[in-house]
Amino acid sequence: MFGKGLFTGLGITLKRMLGPNITEFYPEEMPNLPPRTRSSMGLDPEKCISCNMCANACPNKVITITSEKGESNKKVLKSYRMDVGRCLFCGLCTEACPTGALHVTQQFENAIYEADELKWDMIERAGKSRGRGEQA
Amino acid sequence: MNALNQLPLNIAAAIRSLFGDPHSIWADLTMDIISIILVIVLIVLAALILILLERKVAGWTSQRPGPNRLGPHGWFQTIADALKLMGKEDVTPAGADRLMFKIAPMIMFALPMMTLAVIPYGHGMAPIRLNLGIVYYLAISAVSTLALLMAGWSSNNKYSLLGGMRAVAQMISYEIPLVFSLLGVVMITQTFNLSQIVADQHTIPFIVLQPLAFVVYLIAGVAEVNRAPFDLVEADQEVVAGPFTEYTGLRWGLFFLGEYGNMTAVAALTTTMFLGGWQGPAILPGYVWFFLKVGIIIFFQMWVRWTFPRIRIDHLMGLAWKVLLPLSILNIFLTGVGIYIYQLIVPRIGG
Numbered sequence: 060m061f062g063k064g065l066f067t068g069l070g071i072t073l074k075r076m077l078g079p080n081i082t083e084f085y086p087e088e089m090p091n092l093p094p095r096t097r098s099s100m101g102l103d104p105e106k107c108i109s110c111n112m113c114a115n116a117c118p119n120k121v122i123t124i125t126s127e128k129g130e131s132n133k134k135v136l137k138s139y140r141m142d143v144g145r146c147l148f149c150g151l152c153t154e155a156c157p158t159g160a161l162h163v164t165q166q167f168e169n170a171i172y173e174a175d176e177l178k179w180d181m182i183e184r185a186g187k188s189r190g191r192g193e194q195a
Numbered sequence: 196m197n198a199l200n201q202l203p204l205n206i207a208a209a210i211r212s213l214f215g216d217p218h219s220i221w222a223d224l225t226m227d228i229i230s231i232i233l234v235i236v237l238i239v240l241a242a243l244i245l246i247l248l249e250r251k252v253a254g255w256t257s258q259r260p261g262p263n264r265l266g267p268h269g270w271f272q273t274i275a276d277a278l279k280l281m282g283k284e285d286v287t288p289a290g291a292d293r294l295m296f297k298i299a300p301m302i303m304f305a306l307p308m309m310t311l312a313v314i315p316y317g318h319g320m321a322p323i324r325l326n327l328g329i330v331y332y333l334a335i336s337a338v339s340t341l342a343l344l345m346a347g348w349s350s351n352n353k354y355s356l357l358g359g360m361r362a363v364a365q366m367i368s369y370e371i372p373l374v375f376s377l378l379g380v381v382m383i384t385q386t387f388n389l390s391q392i393v394a395d396q397h398t399i400p401f402i403v404l405q406p407l408a409f410v411v412y413l414i415a416g417v418a419e420v421n422r423a424p425f426d427l428v429e430a431d432q433e434v435v436a437g438p439f440t441e442y443t444g445l446r447w448g449l450f451f452l453g454e455y456g457n458m459t460a461v462a463a464l465t466t467t468m469f470l471g472g473w474q475g476p477a478i479l480p481g482y483v484w485f486f487l488k489v490g491i492i493i494f495f496q497m498w499v500r501w502t503f504p505r506i507r508i509d510h511l512m513g514l515a516w517k518v519l520l521p522l523s524i525l526n527i528f529l530t531g532v533g534i535y536i537y538q539l540i541v542p543r544i545g546g
Binding site for chain 1: 256260
């Protein structure tokens with residue numbers, strides 16, 4: 060029938076109108092991210108054995124670790140810094156980590172005002188996120 | 196319910212009774228001024244609500260919520276936009292025809308005001324009763340062509356001029372099927388008086404007797420107010436915004452107000468001519484029925500706008516002259532035959 064397409068079109072828009080919205084109200088509601096989103100790094104300092112594998116795996120030399128020898132001649136993590144400005148969130152460091160201390164998180168609100176804030180102190184951040192009750 | 200139905204008439208009578216002679220010239224003048232103010236309020240309110248509704252419908256058709264930041268569900272968005280428009284600088288382009296440039300938006304706003312003044316909103320609630328209501332309505336609504344051409348010509352801008360020329364070509368072409376589609380109703384009722392036409396629909400709305408005319412009128416009506424899919428006049432991708440390109444601030448706002456006023460006027464005339472105007476089951480007052488029907492027509496116009504892409508200009512002309520005009524003439528012929536048969540049969544069966 061001539062003009063049948065017009066009614067098909069009207070039907071589709073009506074269905075869209077009555078159907079649910081796909082908009083995410085982001086600042087009020089957190090978006091439902093895909094499970095393998097990589098948007099931040101998180102460290103569990105207790106698990107870290109300061110082996111430096113992550114720093115070696117990193118293609119951009121983002122990670123710098125300092126450690127000192129403990130009582131039983133074991134390395135103890137002293138500081139764990141990431142220069143996130145150079146990080147491309149490839150996740151190679153987390154794959155290299157033998158204990159699973161380092162992991163990618165979905166925390167994506169990383170906007171900052173000063174360039175210096177890009178240098179993350181991972182131990183401090185781990186403490187903070189534990190204080191907020193999030194998964195470290 | 197009857198009291199609610201008669202409420203506007205009773206208020207009018209109360210105001211008239213404040214004068215010594217309720218039918219003196221001063222009483223008439225006061226009532227006229229009040230009704231014109233009411234019509235202006237109607238247009239402004241309609242624009243405020245319809246602009247938001249349009250953006251909501253636009254959102255819903257593309258699975259978005261539409262404006263939702265300002266006020267409950269974004270209902271104050273249009274008010275904020277109107278305030279913003281008022282605060283903007285009023286720019287007249289260099290080389291513009293200043294007088295025409297300034298008059299055009301005023302004409303555009305005055306026209307829906309004049310057309311909506313003859314619409315019967317309820318039983319005995321036409322602000323101005325005219326025996327030639329339809330003729331007056333069509334004559335006035337045709338002037339909006341002139342306003343758009345004035346705006347396009349005076350802007351000193353090639354896109355505006357193109358838009359103005361398109362407005363003339365489109366609106367004059369669609370005026371003809373528009374008028375011819377209304378002729379069927381006039382043939383049945385034998386009157387141009389809008390109140391009488393509504394009163395004649397107390398048994399059956401004319402959409403049942405004139406379905407073809409209704410469809411033709413609806414299409415031509417959308418084309419008359421230059422809305423998508425017939426928005427070639429202001430087609431953003433082709434002629435920027437046509438006649439509105441050079442307008443800023445409140446002058447542009449007046450055009451916008453006029454556009455939504457025209458849309459309301461076309462919907463109001465559709466309701467009056469085909470949907471039985473204020474007639475309806477007595478569960479609601481007549482004027483509520485009227486505005487409900489107007490709302491349905493306006494929603495349909497919005498639905499169409501956000502569904503169809505813009506029509507090509509040669510197809511636009513082809514549709515008017517090759518499809519709608521023959522259809523409306525066919526409708527006049529069929530109506531004439533129907534009336535003749537009716538007149539032949541009814542006296543014999545004693546109708």
